[in-house]
Structures are given as structure tokens and as C-alpha cells.
Amino acid sequence: MREAVRSVCVVEKMELLECFLYNIDHSLYDVHHVLKDSCRYGWTHIVKWLLDNTEHSSLDISSAMHTVLHREFVGPDNTLVGLLLQYPIHDKVDVAEIIKECCWWGLLNLVQLICEKNDHKKLDMKEAMNTACSRSHFDLVDWMLANIENNLFDMPTAFDKAIHADFDDLNASLILLLKDYTDHKLIDMKHLLTIGCKQCWYNIVDWVLGNADHTVLDVDKAMNSVYIKWMFDEPFNDDIEINCRRVKYEPLIKMILEKVNHSLLDLKEVFNQACHYASLDVVILVLENTDHKKIYVKKALDILYISWMYDDNFDELGINERRDKYEPLIKLMIEKENFDSLDLKKVLNQACQYGSFDIVKLVLENTDHERLDVNEAMKKAYDSWMYSDKKCIDGRNRYEPVMKLILEKVNHNSLYLQNILIQACKIGSLDVLTLVLEKNDHNKLDVKAAMNILHDELNNFKYYYGYMNFDFYEEHKDRSDRNKKNTDHKLLDVKKATSILYDAWEWNYYYSTIEEIKDMRDQYEKLIKLIIEKVKHDSLDLQILLNLAFCCCSLDAVTLMLEKTDHKMLNVQKAIDIICYQWENSDIRDKYEQLINLILAKVNDDSLDLHQVLDCACFYHSLDFVTLLLEKTDHKQLHVKEVMNIICNEWDFDKNSDRRDKHERKIKLILEKVNRDSLDLQNVLNHACRWTLLDVVTLLLENTDHKLLDVKKAMNIICQHWDHYYYEEDEENSAREEKLEQLIILILDKVNHDSLDLQQVFDCVCRYCSLDVVTLLLEKTDHKMLDVQEALKIKYEQYLDKENIDERDNTCNNKVLIELIFEKVNHDYLDLKIVLFLACIYGSIDVITLLLEKQIITN
Secondary structure: OHHHHHHHHHHOOHHHHHHHHHHOOHHHOOHHHHHHHHHHHOOHHHHHHHHHHOOHHHOOHHHHHHHHHOOOOOOOOHHHHHHHHOOOOHHHOOHHHHHHHHHHHOOHHHHHHHHHHOOHHHOOHHHHHHHHHHOOOHHHHHHHHHHOOHHHOOHHHHHHHHHOOOHHHOOHHHHHHHHOOOOHHHOOHHHHHHHHHHHOOHHHHHHHHHHOOHHHOOHHHHHHHHHHHHHHOOOOOOHHHHHHHHHHHHHHHHHHHHHOOHHHOOHHHHHHHHHHOOOHHHHHHHHHHOOHHHOOHHHHHHHHHHHHHHOOOOOHHHHHHHHHHHHHHHHHHHHHOOHHHOOHHHHHHHHHHOOOHHHHHHHHHHOOHHHOOHHHHHHHHHHHHHHHHHOOOOOHHHHHHHHHHHHHHOOHHHOOHHHHHHHHHHHOOHHHHHHHHHOOOHHHOOHHHHHHHHHHHHHHHHHHHHHHOHHHHHHHHHHHHHHHHHOOHHHOOHHHHHHHHHHHHHHHHHOOOHHHHHHHHHHHHHHHHHHHHHOOHHHOOHHHHHHHHHHOOOHHHHHHHHHHOOHHHOOHHHHHHHHHOOOOOHHHHHHHHHHHHHHHHHOOHHHOOHHHHHHHHHHOOOHHHHHHHHHHOOHHHOOHHHHHHHHHHHOOOOOOHHHHHHHHHHHHHHHHHOOHHHOOHHHHHHHHHHOOOHHHHHHHHHHOOHHHOOHHHHHHHHHHHHHHHHOOOOHHHHHHHHHHHHHHHHHHHHOOHHHOOHHHHHHHHHHOOOHHHHHHHHHHOOHHHOOHHHHHHHHHHHHHOHHHOOHHHHOHHHHHHHHHHHHHOOHHHOOHHHHHHHHHHHOOHHHHHHHHHOOOOOO
16 A cells, blocks of 8 residues: 555546545555655645644654755745745754745745744844845845844845856846945945946946946956957847947946046057947047057057958848948048058058948048059959859949049059959949040050950850840840741751750759749740751751750640651650659649650650659659559559559658558559559558558458468557557647557458467557557457456556656556456456556546455555
8 A cells, every 4th residue: 555655646646645645544654755745746735634634743844844945946835835834843944944045046925934933033144145145136135124133134245145146147226225235345346347347237337436446446357348248248130239239338338438547448459349349439439538659540440340341241231231330430540540650551452342432532532542552452342343243242333433433543554454454344344344445545455355255254144144034035035036047057056056955954943943944944845846847857966855845844845756756766765764853843743744645655665664654653643644554554564563662662651641642542553453463462561551551451451362461460560660659649640540540450350360469469559558459359359368467567567667658658548448457357367456556557546446445455
């Protein structure tokens, strides 16, 4: 009985536990264990019943309090601690430990209860206050300060605990409250300033700067902590969030700059950080109130450009936002600083690299051009434009104005005009090209080289992009039409043209969307039909045209070729192979089926690999086409056995019900159409049992000699794979479990039981609570053939193996299973202790009551 009560506690069967408590002598079970488990699981009414009906001296109250007080991760059970404290047990528990733990978790109501029932002076209120402050429980600290004598606290230590709390627990309101109860001379102002800056607490930073000697503060460290927080604050994705950061941290930095003597600050670092985060107000503040010799503007400019480069916005909109963010800072620094102290060559190069028109203009208009490397700057603009195009970002709007500005402002004698001409041709800048050609002697330029570059770039563009542009494509088709009407075909290499057409198709097929491919099919079909009709076939590569016609699913083009061409000149099977690997697209399945039907009607079967065609049709579930092949083709050419084995061996679990239905119908179709002597029926049966194809199993069992099938092996497969579905609870697997049950019932109904391992079946259905099958076996099988005790032992061991306990092991099916076996099976075949244990676990009060009433089990 002791073990039964323990098991009830473990599985948390409240109704059974209450039954034991109210009806069984306490001496027969471990009351301490029940109290401890009740405290662990929060069974308040059980704990109250034990405290009301049991001598407290017989209970380990201290252990129970420890259990409710130190629950892992969740803290004390508020209700149970309050309940226990209502009883006269204070001499049996460590009240100091209780109040400390309650302060740790901020349980104000329990602290109030303890303080009401105990003398404050006998409690360690100093430790309680320190604990509450270390955890930043504002309401609790506020109540303690208002209701408990303050001389019982160590306020400096409490304040120190509050400012050294875990970073995530720090509470500004608590610190502001405690400062009024603490001698300011005893406060660690340096640390308070640091955490105030890290947490961005303006009022606390303002209070520290107004009440502390700045020389004892590490203001530099505090300032750096603000910038570090600015950098590593919550992740951001756009400039809105970046601006939110600036609004949050910039006022704090400005406050420190305004209140603290600048001699205590590293202004160079402050200035650099302000540039890094594009903080315009801080940059202005430093530039206007500081000797520029102390801040090294050259380095700050480098920092600005580096930040500009590594900003995370790489799309076109983001690039424009970055310019708006950093450009005003650079212009401000250039305007405020003496030009002689700046590396203007570097400034110009960087401005050209980032397409900053205003800065380029500012430098060119206010600087002797001999101090600048204008050719290098022009190259920077060109390289950046090329890089932008590779990233699919339009660089023209940013870099073309810069290049034009340089050509307008700078003496052309100092420029490498040939390089600029070539660059303009490569990037397709008509304005730059016009400026160079209109304002310079053409004899000094190699215009022929530039023209060749233009031609090469145009060809590259047409190869990679031209055939995706359908306006261009339509123009190309019309032009081809006109050429074929008005040109001697001997002057044209039409074969090469068709080859280029096919290469273009392959390229665009893999780099286009489905909608683009549909448009391409229409365009290509027109071109193919035009070429077939207009050009003499001897000058064509007919195989490429046939392949292309298949790719486009052009029934008209394929029909035209098959009717007007000698089939010996065509490898039709090769064309079929091309589409076999594109069949999966349901949008074109019908067109492919029509193509195959056309070929079967027009082409000699001996030239086709019908086995591969059948395999492909089966793989893509084209049932109409499979039917056509089986009805109109010699099965010896199809290798149906091999195809069926591929169907069975390559299929995997598929939650797509439509595909699953087609898979089952496909197998049934082959079984119905093909001589079964040519099939591996055992493999088919195993596969059908593995994937619960009920109709296939029924068809095999009803129409096949069972001697040809190893049904025992198939049944074992069902039992082995039930486990896979049982522990993945969802609608699909629940439906599959129902099919597994139906399969087992079907086999038990159709097959001689002597050919089955009934014990394995019984163990399996007991393990997974298949009540219908258990009932069937118990009613229609001699129990001597079944080791029922072994099945119960498996359930018992399943429970003891804690790692395999699943939520579904506690369902009502288990309860019904135990009751069913207890009712149907002779008790002489059962270990009643195991029956009682399982009844307790699964909550079968009827079985427990019957065992107790008949005194079958006495202890």
C-alpha cells in the first residue's frame, strides 16, 4: 500500500490520493512523503487536510517549508507559505530564512505577514533590506522603510546593494528613494555615475554631477559607457531606430559636456565618437567650444567615412539616407576647419567614392586643384559606379553628376581624357561621353577603341539580359521575320542562330520566374514554328529545334516536325528525356502528357525507352498516362516489376494527402492491369503495411494466395512502425494510427491466425492502447495462446522507464485497457500487484475498489 500511495503521488492522481487519505489508516503509508509531494505539487487542500488532521509532531514541517520555499526557478509558493505560517509552527521553522527568501523574490504580502507575527528586533531586518535592495524590489523596500524602524537597517550597505544589483534588475526609482535615506558622503558616486550613464538615467546623472566632486568621478569612463551602449543597444534595421538611439543618448552626452570641466575629458575621443555615430549637435558643440588642435579633425574625417562605408544600409534608399546622415557633418568640419590642416586629396577621393556631390563641389571651388589628384578622384567615382551596378543598385544618379562636375570645373589638360572616355563607354554615361567629345580634340582620343568597347558591352548586355526583355524579344522576332522574307538564307547561319536560341533558353529558364517562363514559351514557340516553315531543313539542326520545342511544350511545333521530317534524323527519346525532369510543375503537366501521347501515336515504339517513360510518369503521379501505357503497350517493354519496386522503395512519408492518394491509386492500377506473377508481391505488401495503404492490402489479401505472401512479416512491420507515429501527435499521425488499427483488424479477419505472431500483435496493441484490437484478440483467441501478463509487464516497465514516459501514456485509453483486461482475463493469469500499480497510475478507481473490497491485496 505504501508503494501504491507513492505511485499515486508521482502521477498526480488527486482523486485516488483523496480516496486513500480518507479511507486508509495513516500507518499504512508514508504521511511525510505525502506532505512533501503535496507541497512540491502545490496541492493546497491536501496540505491543509494533513495539518488539520495529523499531529504536527509527526510531520516534518521544516522539510515541508523548505520544499515550498525553494522551488527551482519559480520561487516560493505564495499560497502554501502563507498557509503554513497560519499554523503555530514558527518554532519549527527558520523564520529568518523565510523572510530573506521572500525578500529575494519580492513577496510583499508574506513579508508583511511575517513582520505582523514576529518581533522585528528578533528578525534579521538588516539582511532582509539588503536582499530586497540587491533585487531592486521597489514596493517592498518602500514598505519596509515606512513600517519598520530604520535603525534596524544598514542604509549605506543597502544603497550599495541597490547600485550593484544585476544590470537587468537596476531600478532608478529605488535609487532615487534610497538616496534620501543615505549620507551622500557614503555613496559610491563614481559607480553611480557609471551605471546612470549605462542605463541612460538623465535625472540620476544630473543629480550626481550636481552633488559630487567631479575630480573623484571617472567622467571619461562614464562618457565611453554611453557610447558603448549607443553601439550595442537593441538591434536596429533602419534609420528610424537609429534616430531613436540618437534621441536617447545624445542629450546625455551634451549634458556631460555642458556640466563638466573639459579638462577632465578626452575631447579627442569624444569628438571621434560623435563623428562615428553622426551626432551633429555634439560635433558642433565640440568644434565651437574647443581648440581644434586638441581634437585632430583629419582623423575624425576618416572615422566619418569609415562609418559611412560600414553602415548597414546597402539598398538604394539606404544609401541616400546615409548621405543625408554623414554629409552635413563632413561639410561642417570642412567649413569650420582651416583647409591647410586637412588632407584635401583624401577628402576629395572619399567624396567621389561615396558620390557626395556637395562636398566635391565645395573642395573644387575652394582649393587649388594642384593640391588634388583629380584623376584618382575620377577613378574612384567610376569604380564605385561599377560596384553599384554589380550590386543591382543604380549608381547613375549618384556618380554621373560628380564626374560631370569634375569635367566642368577642372582644366582638361590635367585629366586622363582617354581613360575617362573608355570609362564613360563602359558605364554607358552619355552625358560624360558628350562632355569629353565636345570639348576636346578628337585626334587626341582613340575613339575607335571606345567604339569597340561599346560594341562588346552591348553584346554582353544582350547575352545576359536581352532575352529576358520581351519588348526587345518581340522586336528581334519581327526583324527575324523580315530578314527571312527578304534575305537569301545562304547568307545566314540559321543553324548557329538556333543554337544561340537554345543556349538563351537554358540560361533564362534557370534564372527566371514561372510567369517569365510562361511568356518565354509563347515567344519561343512563334520563333520555332517560323523557322521550321521558312527555312530549308537541310540547313537546320533539327535535333536542337525538337529539343527546344519540347522545352516550350509546343504541341504544334512538335506535330509539324514529326509530320514533315524523317524520324531517323531525330532522337525523339533524347527530347523526351529533357521534359522528364521538368514534369513536376503541375501547370505544364497536361502539355507534357499531350506531347507524350502524340509521340506514342506518331513514332515507332522500338525507338523509345518506354520503361523510362513509365518510370517518369509514375514518379510524377501521372495516372492517366500510366493507364495509357499499361493498356496500349507490351508489358515486357515496360519492366513493370522494376518500376513497381522503385515506386515502393523510393516513396517516403508525405503529408500531402493528394499525392498520397495518387500514390495508392497508382499501385492499385498496376496490380489490376498487370499479371501479378511478374511482380514482387511481398515487397508491395510490406510497403503497403509500412505506409498504411489500406486499399492495397485489401486488394492483395482478397485476390492473392496467402501462401505466396509472408503476412507474418508484414504484420511485424506494422507493429514496428507504430512507435514512429505514436510519439508524434498531430492530426496526420492520429489518422494513420486509425489506419494501423484497421490494417491489423483486416489481417486478423482475412488471414489464418496460425501464420501470425499473435503475442507480438497483442504486446503492440496493449502498449499503444488499441482497444478495438485488444477486445478482438481477447474475445476470439484462446487466452492460453497469449501471455497477457507479459503485455502488462511491458506497460509496467514502460512506466518505470522514465525517459519513455509520454503525455499520451496518461490518457483514458490506458485506464479502459486495464479495466478491460481485468474484466476479460482469468485473474490466475495476472500479477495483481502490477494490476494495482497500473490502476493507480491510470486512475482506475473501479479496479482499485474491487481489489480492496475482495481483500485480494492486503498491504
